[in-house]
Every structure is written in structure tokens, then in C-alpha cells.
Amino acid sequence: MIKVAVVxxxxxxxxxHLPFIAHSVEFTLIAISSSxxxxxxxxxxxxxxxxxxxxxxxxxxxxxxxxxxxxxxHFSLAKLALNAGKHLLxxxxxxxxxxEALELADLAVQKSLVLSVYHNRxxxxxxLTLQQLIKAGELGEIKVFNSNxxxxxxxxxxxxxxxPGAGTGILYDLxxxxxxxxxxxxxxxxxxxxxxxKLRENATTVDYFQLQLHYxxxxxxxxxxxxxxxxxxxxxxxxxxxxxxxxxxxxxEDQLREGVLPSAPAFGIEPPANYGVKYLAxxxxxxxxxxxxxxxxxxxxxxxxxxxxxxxxxxxxxxNAYEGAKVIKLIELAQLSHATGERVAVDFSxxx
Numbered sequence: 281m282i283k284v285a286v287v288x289x290x291x292x293x294x295x296x297h298l299p300f301i302a303h304s305v306e307f308t309l310i311a312i313s314s315s316x317x318x319x320x321x322x323x324x325x326x327x328x329x330x331x332x333x334x335x336x337x338x339x340x341x342x343x344x345x346x347x348x349x350x351x352x353x354h355f356s357l358a359k360l361a362l363n364a365g366k367h368l369l370x371x372x373x374x375x376x377x378x379x380e381a382l383e384l385a386d387l388a389v390q391k392s393l394v395l396s397v398y399h400n401r402x403x404x405x406x407x408l409t410l411q412q413l414i415k416a417g418e419l420g421e422i423k424v425f426n427s428n429x430x431x432x433x434x435x436x437x438x439x440x441x442x443x444p445g446a447g448t449g450i451l452y453d454l455x456x457x458x459x460x461x462x463x464x465x466x467x468x469x470x471x472x473x474x475x476x477x478k479l480r481e482n483a484t485t486v487d488y489f490q491l492q493l494h495y496x497x498x499x500x501x502x503x504x505x506x507x508x509x510x511x512x513x514x515x516x517x518x519x520x521x522x523x524x525x526x527x528x529x530x531x532x533e534d535q536l537r538e539g540v541l542p543s544a545p546a547f548g549i550e551p552p553a554n555y556g557v558k559y560l561a562x563x564x565x566x567x568x569x570x571x572x573x574x575x576x577x578x579x580x581x582x583x584x585x586x587x588x589x590x591x592x593x594x595x596x597x598x599x600n601a602y603e604g605a606k607v608i609k610l611i612e613l614a615q616l617s618h619a620t621g622e623r624v625a626v627d628f629s630x631x632x
Contacts, residue, residue: 282307282367282591285342287333287357289314292348292371295536296400300581303543306588311340337361344394344591347371350440351447355380358395362387367394367591373456373611374604376447381608382630385601394590396597397604398583401457402464404530405550405578410515412576414465418560419519425500426516427461429454429529430508436482449485450504451476451611458502459607460599462493466500468606469493473623474614480506491614494623515556524573526556532578548578602631 284307286293293312301307312320313330320329330336333353337345337360345361346369347354355375361368362384374397375381388395401407414422441453462469476489493500517524532548540547552572560569586598606628617624 282344282588283310283342284308284344284346285311285313285336285340286346286348287313287336287353288348289316289320290348293346295533296371296398296580297346297348297369299536300542300584303541304581304584304588306592307344307584310342311336333357334360337364337366343367344369344587350445351452352376352445354447355384358384359387362391362393362395365391365393369396369398369587370604371398372460372604372607373447373452374601374608376452376608378605378609378612381601381605385605388601394587394597395601396587396590397599397601397607399457399460399599399604399607400580400583401461401530402599403579403582404532405548405575406514406526406528406530406556407461408576408578409556409573410517410524410526411465413517413524413558413573418521418558419517419524420521421497422466422517422519423498424516424518425462425465425498426503426513427458427501428503428505428508428513428515429458430503430505430512432509433506434480436480436484436487441485444484449476449487450506451486451489451614454504455489455491455502455611455614456607458504459491459610460603462500462502463603463606463610466493466495466498468628469495469500469626471623471625472610472613472617474617476614476618489614491610493626522558522560524556524558526554526575528554530578532580542581548580550575550578606631 284301301309309327311328313333313336314320317329317331344367347357348371441448471494473492476486479488487506491502511527515526531550555572555575558571558573583598589595590597613624
């Protein structure tokens with residue numbers, strides 16, 4: 281049994297982590313650190329509750345620390361946990377800088393500890409479906425990939441993610457997911473061009489981005505906008521034999537927010553109305569077949585299953601620390617491209 285302590289009791293902890301710990305036979309929750317002590321104690325009367333994350337990490341006998349606190353705290357708390365001999369799950373984005381991420385990755389290796397970053401969107405059902413389509417080769421050689429995570433949030437909200445600070449703004453928040461997915465599909469690009477800006481009135485952090493990743497024979501465009509009120513395209517693949525278009529977001533987050541348990545039969549299953557569509561044509565484009573593609577069942581539970589095997593059996597972490605660091609590297613390069621107005625080369629040699 282893996283004993284777990286969680287730093288933070290906000291949306292991330294409540295929605296994306298605690299439900300999976302509660303419904304796993306391999307993990308048991310022993311402690312939470314939060315400023316909301318009364319609320320935590322009422323929900324979890326049988327665990328230790330701390331008002332100080334540093335104290336919890338130093339004093340509790342957890343095997344695994346899950347850090348869900350604001351992004352600027354990730355590095356210092358993660359370093360403390362690793363030096364205390366704890367395995368570590370870091371909520372994305374891993375850190376505010378690539379230098380911090382690499383320092384943590386190297387430290388985890390030195391300590392022979394698991395450090396995994398919670399890029400759970402690898403287990404979105406639509407992303408799993410996309411991977412399968414590419415692997416099957418039905419669309420031919422992929423030439424263009426568009427990935428959008430748009431929402432309708434025209435007003436700035438009073439929360440730390442939308443306030444100035446290290447690791448805040450939508451590029452770190454949602455951009456980290458889209459970058460990680462692109463790297464999973466296609467590996468490192470040769471170069472990138474980025475526009476990362478503020479579109480909303482009174483915005484103090486980036487709330488819109490468009491990143492273009494340039495490969496030898498492929499273009500990848502990643503985007504997030506706060507002004508998307510209409511049904512939104514999530515993915516679009518264009519290949520030499522056809523295309524695939526997918527609307528709507530994976531259902532798991534909404535289900536978790538609504539209290540659906542990860543063990544529920546309907547968890548992770550997308551309604552047919554949101555299935556993607558595959559369009560295939562002959563070389564002349566004269567013949568076109570249109571096919572709805574059933575979305576593979578999403579499975580954030582698989583992340584935790586793989587994490588357990590990494591800790592107990594020494595298998596690879598579901599998202600290792602160096603993968604998390606590469607995401608931060610591309611975020612930094614996107615910021616550089618926006619600041620200079622230039623296309624920037626992508627060099628991952630420091631990860632070799």
C-alpha cells in the first residue's frame with residue numbers, strides 16, 4: 281500500500297487526484313496540507329491535516345507526495361520532498377522554468393525516486409483515438425495537426441492562475457497539455473513560432489496563445505482562446521489520404537466535477553454526438569468516404585495504475601520528469617518567440 285500525502289486542497293486535488301486515491305486499492309491517503317483545515321477535517325476525519333506544506337513533507341511518513349499547490353511553489357516543495365526520500369507526483373506545469381525542472385529530474389535520478397508530472401490529458405479518450413488513427417496510417421502521412429483548447433471565459437476571474445507571477449497564465453495552464461500531447465505524437469519540432477498575448481480587458485497574464493511547431497514535413501498548430509462560445513474543434517488531422525475532425529472536450533473532467541466516480545461504468549465514455557469524423561479520399565479527391573469514429577474510453581485511472589507500478593515495481597513513470605521538463609522548455613521558447621517576433625530553433629540537446 282502506497283501512503284499518500286497531498287499538498288493543497290483546491291480544484292486539482294479535489295477533482296483530479298483525491299477521487300482516484302479513494303477508489304484505488306494500491307494507494308491510501310494519510311495527510312493533506314491546506315489553509316482550509318476545517319473543510320479538510322470534515323471531509324477526511326481520519327487523516328492528518330497540516331496548515332503548512334513544508335511541515336507535512338518533513339514530518340509525515342508518506343511514500344508519495346502529490347503537489348497541487350500554485351505553480352510557483354512546485355520547485356521548492358518538490359526539492360524538499362525528494363531530499364526527504366519521497367516519491368513525487370507534480371501537477372502540471374512541472375515548474376516555472378526549465379532549469380528548475382531539470383534540477384528536479386536529475387535529483388530524482390540521484391535519489392532513485394519516481395518523479396512523475398500529471399499530464400493526464402494523454403489519457404483523454406479523443407487523444408487515445410487520435411493516436412490510434414495515426415498509428416493505423418489510414419490518413420496517410422500527416423501534414424497538418426491542429427489542437428485547440430478553447431473556452432468562453434471573456435471575463436478575468438480572481439484566481440492565482442490569472443494573476444501575475446511565475447508559471448501563471450493560460451500558456452502554462454492549458455498550453456502545457458497541448459505541448460505534451462504534440463510531443464507524444466510527433467516528437468521534438470525543428471523550430472517554433474508563437475503568439476502569446478492578453479486579449480481580455482484587465483488581463484494581467486497571457487490568456488490567448490497560438491503556437492506553430494515546425495517539423496520537416498509537418499506543421500502543428502496549438503491554440504487556446506477565451507472567446508470561443510460556439511462548439512469548438514478540439515482536433516483536426518490532415519494527411520495525404522484524408523482528414524479527421526473532432527469537436528468537444530473529453531468528458532472525464534466534467535464527470536469528476538459532477539461527482540461521478542472513476543469506477544462508474546460510464547466514466548470516460550463520450551456521447552456519440554461528440555464522436556470525431558474521418559474523411560477519406562482517393563488521390564484525385566473525387567471519391568470521399570465519411571465515417572464517424574467512436575471515441576476510445578478515456579482513462580485517467582490508467583495514469584495512477586502506471587504510477588503504482590513505477591513505485592512498486594520499478595517500471596517507467598507514466599510521465600517522467602524529463603518529459604515534463606521538455607514541455608517547460610517549449611513554453612520558454614514560445615515566450616522568446618513572442619518577445620522577439622521571430623521563429624526560434626528548438627534544441628533539446630540538454631536532455632541527452
